[in-house]
Amino acid sequence: MTQASFLHRQALHLRPDPTRVIVRPFKPATEPRDLNPTDKTRANHIVERVLALDPEVTAGLLADVLANFQGRHRNLLETFESRADEMERALVAHGAFSSIQRQLIGAYFLNEYSFEASALFNPSIVPHPDQSGAPQGGLRFVLSLRAVGEGHVSSLTFRTGTIAADGSLTVDPTARLASSPEVGGSVFGPSGETVEITFREEQDISERVIFPVTASQSQGIEDARFVQYVDDDGRKTYYATFTAYTGQAIRSELIETRDFLSFRMTPLQGTAACNKGMALFPRKIGGKYAMIARQDNENLYLVYSDDLHQWDGGQAILKPQFPWEFVQIGNCGSPIELDEGWLLLTHGVGPVRKYSIGAALLDKKDPSRVLGRAREPLLHPEPSEREGYVPNVVYTCGAMRHHDQIILPYAVSDTYSNFATIKIAALLQAMSS
Known part of the structure; x- marks a missing residue:
């Protein structure tokens, strides 16, 4: 035959x-699950650095991220917000956030795959x-x-x-x-x-x-x-x-x-x-x-x-x-x-x-x-x-x-x-x- x-x-x-890429959660180095919300973790350190930025710098950074990545993904700002929601454990110790701060923080905890x-x-x-x-x-x-x-x-x-x-x-x-x-x-x-x-x-x-x-x-x-x-x-x-x-x-x-x-x-x-x-x-x-x-x-x-x-x-x-x-x-x-x-x-x-x-x-x-x-x-x-x-x-x-x-x-x-x-x-x- x-x-x-x-x-x-x-x-x-x-x-x-x-x-062809998607965005996936970026997770800093593995941390113990039993940490209290106020314990300092690598994620907390990243959040602190973003919050310390001048508001105009924060807005400029977010605009730059969007200019760089928005054409590669659908509903990118919504994705940033969703990722920030998932990061509440790291955010809870830091008080109130502006929407721009939350979106930029969400961007820091994502990566393209x-x-x-x-x-x-x-x-x-x-x-x-x-x-x-x-x-x-x-x-x-x-x-x-x-x-x-x-x-x-x-x-x-x-x-x-x-x-x-x-x-x-x-x-x-x-x-x-x-x-x-x-x-x-x-x-x-x-x-x-x-x-x-x-x-x-x-x-x-x-x-x-x-x-x-x-x-x-x-x-x-x-x-x-x-x-x-x-x-x-x-x-x-x-x-x-x-x-x-x-x-x-x-x-x-x-x-x-x-x-x-x-x-x-x-x-x-x-x-x-x-x-x-x-x-x-x-x-x-x-x-x-x-x-x-x-x-x-x-x-x-x-x-x-x-x-x-x-x-x-x-x-x-x-x-x-x-x-x-x-x-x-x-x-x-x-x-x-x-x-x-x-x-x-x-x-x-x-x-x-x-x-x-x-x-x-x-x-x-x-x-x-x-x-x-x-x-x-x-x-x-x-x-x-x-x-x-x-x-x-x-x-x-x-x-x-x-x-x-x-x-x-x-x-x-x-x-x-x-x-x-x-x-x-x-x-x-x-x-x-």
Whole structure:
């Protein structure tokens, strides 16, 4: 089986752009949590220095900051005010402030962060919730991507685009600005913190950046596998499993949205949720939620649950079989429903930890039955795709069917992303041979 018989690489390279920045809280050196509000801290020292300035100097400094940064961020004065509100512990000992003083103090406790300075990779693709303006016979899509910046902190960002009737792809221009969401209330459950976040309607989807919010996500929101999930009543919800990373520990979490404007992030529980790479089926099977998971760093499991947030047990359905996947296999996103069965894209790790993308076909009623399997990779790094932050890797977090093709966004060497299209009929024939 050759790649050319059914797979076509596009030339839609999405590369990291270091000019895209958000503002993040700057926190002075770690201080004991039990300090009294009147204790002198580094933050207090900064506040004192600002308050000692002549009012005209204060106003001039704020004007200079705005002139320097206002064109790079939305609602910057409001952001300064919000940051000052968060600094009340350092401000309480200093009495009353003018609004200009508060805004300037807020500016001193922020810094710009280039969230995709290092990498833009591991994409997944789903139909856009708003199909107005889609081409005839085509559709609009939302692409999620893992962005990596300074300190190897991962966040979640988005792009939009269109697929024409013939499967040709167009990616929309990226918004000039980038913005973080408003963080709503948090609820602590048995497995951790559930958080709701909301963007503003005027913020384009490509402007929206989901940066780590909770302690469990502090070093990264990694590898979101988005799927358009259809409930029994036909209601559509977008779910994505992702890996929350503290810098030392990982856990699987679930993000949920209807409109890519408001999101809920919830930790997953259970023995099957202890590793990376979970992927939700796009509908219930036999009245239960179903997930592909990898509990043992080597094989792929099928897991059922009555509770979307609780996952235990599981049955191993795919194990390393071919030389290009002898080290381990994993899933490359949610299974895709075809008339013939569930198409599951996989990744395999071979010699010198070379990553390739393969495929398997699972029975539609009983996905534990493997109907077919690609003996050779669908996609492996070409010579031009071998170099990057992690060499010799192609990877995806989710593809999508469009008519007789699979639209496959994929990452190159953990650095940038591209697209390929796959003819479904030829792929199925190759898996059955």
